[in-house]
Amino acid sequence: MFKNEYDVVIVGAGPGGSATAKTCAERGLDVAVFEKRQEIGSPKRCAEGLSSDAVELLGLKIPSKCIAQKINGALIYAPNGKCIEIDYGRTAGYILERKVFDKWLAEEAVRAGAKVFSKTKVTNVVKKSGFVRGVKINFEGKKMSVKSKVTVAADGVESKISRLAGLNTTNKLVNIDSGYQWEMVGIDLEDPKKIVLYFGNSIAPRGYVWIFPKGKDKANVGIGVAMTKKPAKEYLERFVESRPELKKGSITEVNSGGIPVGGFLRNMVLNGFLVVGDAAHQVNPIHGGGMKEATIAGRIAGNVIADSVEKGDVSKKSLGKYNELWWKQRGVHLEKIEKLRQVFEKLSDEELNELVDYLKGEDLVEFSRGRKLTRLAKLLMKKPKLIKLAKHLL
Numbered sequence: 001m002f003k004n005e006y007d008v009v010i011v012g013a014g015p016g017g018s019a020t021a022k023t024c025a026e027r028g029l030d031v032a033v034f035e036k037r038q039e040i041g042s043p044k045r046c047a048e049g050l051s052s053d054a055v056e057l058l059g060l061k062i063p064s065k066c067i068a069q070k071i072n073g074a075l076i077y078a079p080n081g082k083c084i085e086i087d088y089g090r091t092a093g094y095i096l097e098r099k100v101f102d103k104w105l106a107e108e109a110v111r112a113g114a115k116v117f118s119k120t121k122v123t124n125v126v127k128k129s130g131f132v133r134g135v136k137i138n139f140e141g142k143k144m145s146v147k148s149k150v151t152v153a154a155d156g157v158e159s160k161i162s163r164l165a166g167l168n169t170t171n172k173l174v175n176i177d178s179g180y181q182w183e184m185v186g187i188d189l190e191d192p193k194k195i196v197l198y199f200g201n202s203i204a205p206r207g208y209v210w211i212f213p214k215g216k217d218k219a220n221v222g223i224g225v226a227m228t229k230k231p232a233k234e235y236l237e238r239f240v241e242s243r244p245e246l247k248k249g250s251i252t253e254v255n256s257g258g259i260p261v262g263g264f265l266r267n268m269v270l271n272g273f274l275v276v277g278d279a280a281h282q283v284n285p286i287h288g289g290g291m292k293e294a295t296i297a298g299r300i301a302g303n304v305i306a307d308s309v310e311k312g313d314v315s316k317k318s319l320g321k322y323n324e325l326w327w328k329q330r331g332v333h334l335e336k337i338e339k340l341r342q343v344f345e346k347l348s349d350e351e352l353n354e355l356v357d358y359l360k361g362e363d364l365v366e367f368s369r370g371r372k373l374t375r376l377a378k379l380l381m382k383k384p385k386l387i388k389l390a391k392h393l394l
């Protein structure tokens, strides 16, 4: 089954790893993906939301088995309880079955020619003459070394592989949110086709509570908050306790994990090595969604790897094209969104309430995509106290 040499070895079969693997395999490379979990995608660490725009941009033909619920809009609650409704009147997003989706992505990589090995933990990297030359793996107690021309760390937010390779990807605590979620059933939903978000410094400091429906009486009910405050779990418990429509439900899954919300890396490559996805902090800093970003990065990385292998040059300089392309296509844009997050987290509940009075649902969607930020800055400038914050956006 296992060979002792591949062109490319990828650590982790999340969206980032599978996208890199599929792209490399489509470009004719010999690829192995090693995934430490015994079942790809499980346990999920995700609210499973993906917008239709992302699906279209990525050109994904997602099979219906991966979709739990189609979404047509959102209900967004300000701290004072005022609700902004967004209704697209059409499918605008999906709540996926991440366990099925991640497995499907891995299967697509296999169909393109990659090999995937579950329950195979990468325990270290192999370095030779200043290059990363492969990895050490452990498959159910069987230990072996696998050589590769390029090694990819797609090992998620708790990534260790980059540091073992010699690339310091440690993120500042301030750039990591703590995510905690219950999949709940037997609850009442306002509208099973709308995601619901609650903002407020006492509800979820710096973050929000989300309800992402997965059926008529079923949803991912979760929270993302700044790491430095009380544990996310306490905030969620308090929120659910205060809502009779949720409190009466059952918890069928508990999911938790860190969410990078900034701290993008200028350099993501070494000789024979690069890093993608959460492991490289490639997440939308305002809503914490990372599936789209990991997939885009994986595709960029896959093409740069294929070009480098084809020309027989997998040096840091050659793989550095990935830094250049990612920053141009995503980094510059995501950094703008990071600034927006930094502004939002400084607003008091009263300021958030006031802002909501001026905004429409479409504005919020645009802001979360890093667009129309000048409009937001102008609104903030109406309040002398907020001028400094507004300037941060310009």
Ligand SMILES: Cc1cc2nc3c(=O)[nH]c(=O)nc-3n(C[C@H](O)[C@H](O)[C@H](O)COP(=O)(O)OP(=O)(O)OC[C@H]3O[C@@H](n4cnc5c(N)ncnc54)[C@H](O)[C@@H]3O)c2cc1C
Pocket: 011, 012, 013, 014, 015, 016, 017, 034, 035, 036, 037, 041, 045, 046, 047, 048, 049, 050, 120, 121, 122, 123, 154, 155, 156, 157, 179, 180, 181, 222, 255, 256, 257, 258, 259, 276, 277, 278, 279, 283, 288, 289, 290, 291, 292, 294
């Ligand atoms: C609570 C929460 C809610 C979220 N909600 C959303 C959402 O609604 N929408 C969205 O788009 N994003 C969401 N995210 C973020 C999203 O889950 C991640 O951004 C996304 O999974 C990143 O993909 P990835 O491939 O980079 O990493 P991952 O999906 O984390 O995959 C990394 C893989 O590497 C494997 N691995 C790690 N170390 C090793 C090793 N040594 N050897 C072998 N395998 C290894 C892991 O087992 C894992 O399977 C959420 C995150 C959290 C925590």
